[in-house]
Amino acid sequence: MPIYEQTYRRYEARAPLRTVRFWPITREALRLILARRAFLGLLLVAWGQFLFRVIQVYVVTRLPEAGRVLPIDGRMFGQFLAIQTLFTLLLSIFGGAGLIANDLRTGAILVYLSRPLTRRDYVLGQLGVLLALNLSVTLVPGLLLYLIALALAPDQFAKWSLAWIGPAVVLHSLVTSLVMSLIALAVSSLSRSARVAGLGFFGLVFGLEILRGVLRALYDRPESALLSVQADLQSLGNALFGITDRAFQLPWAYPALVLTAVSLACLAILRARVRAVEIVR
């Protein structure tokens, strides 16, 4: 949120400098975002599926034959996180589109970089905001669901054979949140308007998804799934949670490679774009 919209509080640079210097940026931005009612509404909707899944686990524990219709096993968590990915998309637009764009437009980035902060601290601070938002709709509900499942259906879940679910939820949530946050932040640094950044980010992620749909209709080759970030994340999720789906047959190494490349590209963009002065030719 640009500096001029914040109420002014003196920044007391206490000595010696703490190692984690970016935290004030993240905390302030989160405080401002959480103050917006529309955001809380979006968060509530994002947690809707969590409630549905809790009810699903409860129903299946009471009526085992319902398990045939809505099976509650490792794959449920995979499907849960796949749907939550759509909410990370909306949250990244809502919370993240203007993070860097507004600072570039209003020149507030000068204020940050005239503090004892490096550009890395600034990027980490802004990334922290998006990570917090995205993890709040993937990792937190995911782990909570796992714990509730353990509590409600210990016989079903408290087994070594299903012990992998916890780590899988953590890993998949982290990857999804990190990738979505990095892309949103990189696009935000490419523009000076939050709206353009938001739509640019959506256009990029959704545009690639449409392209994948067209290519699959055209050539029906599994490689077309690599093109879309959402599809890569879904492929990883399927591999992690053992979901078999005709649309995503590639070994998980390929999507992982693509996502790593995308993340590195975003970091490169951030390194190039986050600077105090913009040269106008």
Added chain:
Amino acid sequence: MTATMEFVRASRWYGPVIALNDVTTTVGPGVTGLLGPNGAGKSTFLKLAAGQLAPSQGEVRVLGKRAWGSPELFHRVGVCPEPDAFWEGLTGLQFLMALLRLTGFDDAECRRRADHALEQVALTEARDRKIGGYSKGMRQRIKMAQSLAHDPQVLLLDEPLSGMDPVNRRRVVDLVKKLGREGRTVLVSSHILHEVEAMTRRVLLIHNGRILAEGDVREIRDLMDEHPHTVALRARDPRALARAVVGSPHVLSLTFGAEGEWVTVQTARPDEFYSSVVDAAVEAGVSEMYSPDENLESVFKYLVAR
């Protein structure tokens, strides 16, 4: 003086905050300074005059027409807004030409007026450079240029000198005074008193949404007799000067300056004091004499402090 602008019991509030509180005043031809600290209501006053805001109560008329909802007024009104905001991709000339076209001129006339306006603000050499690359002073002057390029009869300038270097500041002050002399109505808003003082003596003092005082600064100053005037004198022998004036009944108090050359006297009746001090001044070798609080600063501080 026919009023170019009339505020009749005009008020404006934003939710619970009252920005302008029941203001009735008129502004006529010549340069008028609109003064007040930040948040006093200057911008609201200007925006009401520029038809950008509708009054919540009362009426605002410019050139005889309601300011809000009368776009035709802008044939004869020029506005220099405060924000430092431009279409950064345009050059200075393109910026002026585009806005002149919006005022209804054809291209040849636009070009002539744009060149003339650039000349007035001394930006002719930089006309083909992008505004994104202009300095702060140049941006302020191109903004000034767009407000007077269509030869308006009324000019509303919001903080025209902010961020300008002394050379450009001098140039704009002279330009405003010239516009005032040409009979145009120029309303200059600023929270920097000496800026306005350099352009005009006629001011409108605004504070907390109300008009504290309006008219010539000296007239306002003289209305406040009970407030002692200060007179500063610089003499070769300040002690001799002090001995000569301390007996005068008009002197309330007397202090010596740090470097020893200056003597500052507090007096209730400045005019009588001036005449009585002439002889003593010659003997003590007075080289300089002025009244520091005759200017706006002190008038303003005094009115605002009340």
Added chain:
Amino acid sequence: MSASPAASRVTPDSSPASAPSTDGRDVTRPVTFWRAARAVFDLSLEGMVWSRRSLLMVALLGGPALLSLAFRILLTRLPPRVGAFDFYGVVVAFYYVRNALPLAALFYATALIADEVEGRTITYLLTRPIQRVSVLAGKFAAYLVTTLALALPAVVITFFLLNTIRGWSGIGAIVPELFRDMGVMVLTLVVYGAFFTLMGVLLRRPVIPGLLFLFVWELLANAPGYLPRFTITAYLRSLIHHRPPDEGLAEIFAQVLPTALCLEAVGAMIVVFLAGAAWIFSQREYVLDQ
């Protein structure tokens, strides 16, 4: 600090000494609608077509042309599952009319006024002797020219790349389809442009509501009964003749509305949305936060 009270000579009580010459302009009325709209159009086109944000739109709207080039080149090595003409149908109906053009409209049209307000350059436009409706008209025209300049060439190139694979004979018969598709694309950009212009003027943050409208509300177009008539895409989809047969969910309840009804509905929507946007814009005060 020496204060030289340079009193400014206040002209005596008379009308302004030299009322500036009005050089032929009628100063009692705003500039005519068309002239003002044209001036706003010229000004807006500058920043809209040649800008960094247009690069994204060039990729989004120009994409299918590259895809059809690849389709044609890889034809032998990578046999497609869909015929060339069917693929052209997918590009027009699914890619453009259902997804890319509405997204382009959301991208540009919500920004028509919001850009000026956010960049605080709106004051320059609102302190000109022009009616606010001509500001909106000029900007809407600039939006249309920009998006059409990016989309139409791409669909023409896609059409020829795909449909001349077996040579130029027989292409004459499907030429009317090309002109019909271009007409539907223009209508798509106008009606969605009008809708998002209204949203851009109505809401401070139109992006998320716009996306929810496009990708949640518009799914009603595949619902049975009268529901599709509450969407925009149902009308536009029905105007395209050679729709691809299998549209996923639409396959079961696919409803094709009669052409006359579609044209009337789209026309009415354009008028209502633009009139609403113009009315709101002319009533709104822009208090730029200092």
Added chain:
Amino acid sequence: MTRSRLVVLGSTVVVAAGAMAALGALYLDPARAAVGPLPPQALSLPAGTRYVMGLDVKRFVASPLYTKYAAARTANRPQAFAELEEKTGLNPERDLDQVYIAGTQAGVPGRGGDALVVVTGRFDRAKVARAIETERKGVTSKNVSGTVVYLFDENSAGKGTGATAFLDDNTLVMGTQASVEQTVVARAKGEAPLRDNAALLALLEGVKPGSTFWMVGDKTLLSNMPKAIPGPGGPGTSQSIELPALKSLTVTGDLEPQVTLDITGEAADEPAAKNLADVVRGFVALASLQANQKPELKQLASAISVTTEASRVHVAARVPYEVIDSLQPKRASSAAPPNAP
């Protein structure tokens, strides 16, 4: 001229050039003189024509369907064509372009139906004429408006059971004597009686260009189709579903890269169209219900989509060759479909 205007100008030039090229293709295209897929010569067909079918031989021969199934099935295909070529100099796979069948009454010619076949391609007229005269007994010829018409089994009243004639070097017409002669006369006078049949022309315009096979017809095409079909209980049960009368039918199809079929039926009105659409959807659902015995049926069913547009019912089928392979009775399929474009 700023860069923005250059971009807009560039786009306008591209679109204008595209439009010019399209309009050029539209008006200069030889097929343009025709109506939809019908060549100009076929316009000499009688005005009373009620249905027309067409087959693009070139595309049909090049299609995977032909090369895989038709070729594999008729073991003696090459030998039969060699014989024909040796006698008439005509190799169907190489020389024929289009085959059209038109008539006033569907069904087998002679038994209530009549048909007129128009074949376009490259013929060695002399060799074909000699083959007609020498191969069949009872072939006589007569001159009608300067064109030689060959009659088969001409009886005493001068009526033959069939006739054939060359309308021009590339067009051969066969059928009942009356319709052949009527076509030859119209052709000689340069008339186009088919243009008077507005209903049929409208249907022809609706045929998707470049289709491998197509068929248009009004009620007569469907006259001997069953009026009602057995209810879901099976043919034995009394209950049957009344088929709404169809005003016209248009079928177009392609054979590559998959079997594509588009059938559009014009019902009397919108409710009738919806009713028919539901009947067809019922059949498709029926097929997919029996899918557990035959999974290929499920794929076939999912490849069919039914939509309605006002009073028209549109059935579209996209059947990949894998599905057709799996529907074949289990035996080693001899040749994999080549990857022909």
